[in-house]
Amino acid sequence: MRILLALAGSISMWFFCAPSCAQPKEVVFPKALLPGTVTGHGETVELAKKAAKNKAIGEITRGLKLQAFVLTETYLDKQVVDEGQPGKDVAVDNILAPFKAWEFTFRSDKPWWTDVIRRDHDAQRKLRTDDRLTWTARAVLGLSILLLAGVGYVRLDEYTQGRYTTWLRLAGVSVATTALAGTWWYVVSGQ
Amino acid sequence: MTNEPTAPTLDNLHEQQAPFALWIDGVGGYLVCLSHRVTLGQALTENPVDIALIADVSRHHATIQRDPEGYFLEAVRKVHMNGKKIDKALLRSTDRITLGNSCQLQFWQPVPVSTSARLDIVSGHRFAEPVQAAILMADTLVIGPSTQSHIHVPDMTQPLILFRTKSGLAARWPGEMQIAGKTVRDRGPLEPGTTLATDQISLALEKIR
């Protein structure tokens, strides 16, 4: 009986949620958000490559509105851009050697941007988790102090056989108020 | 009759060995016999038996004698032990003694290390003194929480021990006690007519007869 119920429950859950959970659709390269290529300039080719990578990271962070995930160059090399090619040197006045340029093209053969977004989601989740754990810890602490005040009042009242009921009540209420105020302060100051 | 004093020193000894009543608050009353020879008989006004019984028994019905080998029951009149008629017999713990036709006592030695014994009436008769039991005290009398005590007091946490000294009786208690209103520690002398109180038990010794 229990097994049947468990199966029925989980299957119904599946059906219940099915309409709103379409499979992730095939994503095409988001041209609107990202330029096709990025070019970096530098005194040497190496520096130009580095500048181009930095620019690419900036474009992606801006374009995909990343909030938590920090792209690394390694990730960029591996997943996001092709080998790249030298661009047109840029001659700058008063400088003898022209600036080198390097141009990267974002890959569109595999949907790396969804992976980046997913990683950003994960990183955001991680941040929020830390935040929420702190909140919960404060709430549990406050609740425990409240409980302690209540239980302590009852136990001490029993122990003293009701001789100091008024004092104990006062103490209990003040502890509880302090705990509540403390929690509230945490909430306000934490915001 | 049996302990006729023959010399002033013995008279003194007799005085020391007179039975006394031990009243323990919340527990009961006990007749403590110090003499090594204890007589049992009917409670009559001018009858000086050590353990007087309100029962259909003779004036002097039997004697219990404490020897190095143990307690001997000597019959003066009709005595049965565990259903068998006897004249003289060695008593062992839980033996049942029947005096006359109906008065039945049970003999106990609850403390293995102490030779002191306890006599309880099991036939619904009574001692002349309003006590629960008679105690034949040899050297020590244990009042404590264990069932291996002469007087079992479940609420105590440690035993109070009464013991004989050269001059009389004393009590031993690990802690403070008040004897006749004075605070003493660990041990203190006791005599009939005094009270003793600790934080767990209070009792009084009363001279009788």
Add this chain to the structure above:
Amino acid sequence: MKFTYHSGHQPLPGYTIKRGIGLGGFGEVYFAVTDGGKEVALKWIRANQDIEMRGVQQCLNLKHPNLVHLYDVRTDDQGHHWLVMEYVAGEPLSTIFSRHPNGVASELAGQWFHGLAQAIHCLHEHGIVHRDLKPGNIFLENGLIKVGDYGLCKLIADSQKAGMTKDVGTVHYMAPEISTGNYNRQIDVYAAGILLYEMLTGHVPFEGESAGEILMKHLTVQPDLTRVPKEFVPILQKALVKNPAHRYATIQEMAKDVAAVVNPNQPMQPLPMKSPASAPTHSVADYPMAISVTSTMIFQQRWSELSGILLWSVLAAAILTLGWALIFDAYDKLPQTFFLVLAASWSVLIPSKLWLPEGKDLQEPSKADHDSWTRRLLHMTLGFAVGIFALYLDGYEMPLPWKPTADFEVLHPWQANPETQQVLSRSWVGRMYGSENTSMPIIACYLSYFGLMFLILRWWKTTVPDRSKRLSIMAVLGVGFWSYILLFLLPSVHQREVGFASLVMASVVCQVTCPWKEKVPVRKKKMRLATA
């Protein structure tokens, strides 16, 4: 015990105190001997109003072999009232009951009950309601029952009013209608029923940790008569019925039924006391005992118990999770797991402490099963809440209507986990379930896992005080088994480890923190000798 007077004192001329006997609810009791040699019990009544002595005076000349006789009421130089009574050398039934934890043979119980009934009948015939029948007031002297402490009811009522919570002993024998303040002699019938039950089983039918709990059971719970010899069951049913109108009208009727059961061949002589038709019946309603079980009292009592349990559960959860993290080296998951353990155990503890089984199930909550599905559904709802909480702790953005939606795609909980590379974990959970659940929306993963875990198992069974063991390993294994079966529902390895560990530990926390009473095995009764 601290007594005011000691051996040798003479508070009343002519009476020499030998020793203290006991401290009652309303004064000290001494054993004393008169100058003439009569043994008496002296009760020093610590009450000053003469009016309160009237109840005693009314009883002074009652004569019955089963009553502790009252000889006189005296006043000493200091104005203290002393009640001079018969000294009973026997033991109170409370001492005898403690020696016979499984009750006495029914023949003996019948014999004792006969004496008790005669005494109560004598009181009732004289218009006196005892009101405080309890083993401490009933003595057995040479096989004869002696009932004492009658006529002091007003004093008792007052002393209980003052210290009701401390003097739990007497509430075990208190009839349910006492709480209404409107009662009559049938409260003695009820108390006699409880006493008969205790004689037969060694236990009172309603036990509890506080006066409020016991009174509540008197009001609502049917006594468990399975331990009583079956021929006594109808008698006790009729004696312990809540509504006094359905109870035995007189103690005589009850005594007749008991006698018929004990000696089926020889019908008992009717009780000797003939009732004078004009016996004045004193109303007792002018002394209402001020004990009423109000709903606030029950609520307070449950609430204080619950807050104690919740407090302990915080500590237990902390210790368990810390130990778990130490053993499995899972510090990164520690806070999350701790809070989930707390959430899961609280959602078991709170409903099971606030929604107690009612009626006769209160006696043996572990057997109560008829509302099982309602409870399961309630737990499932709470399981959903725990699921949402887990989702919250996992940092998913809650798609709340008042939150502005993000411009770009946010991973909503009602999307499935996006496909990722297979994660290999060194933990066994990870190895067993290497693939992630990418077919279900994340919210459904959480809700179905926690909801089903709470639906399938009867979690409240681990919190009842009469469970067979304090900490049942089988219950923990059961949680582990079902959790393992359902683990595929959770989206990722990390969440699976947390989900599994938290529910298993919650099961331990619930069992450890809930109070537990060891069951006394019921042994077969043997004939026992009357203690003289």
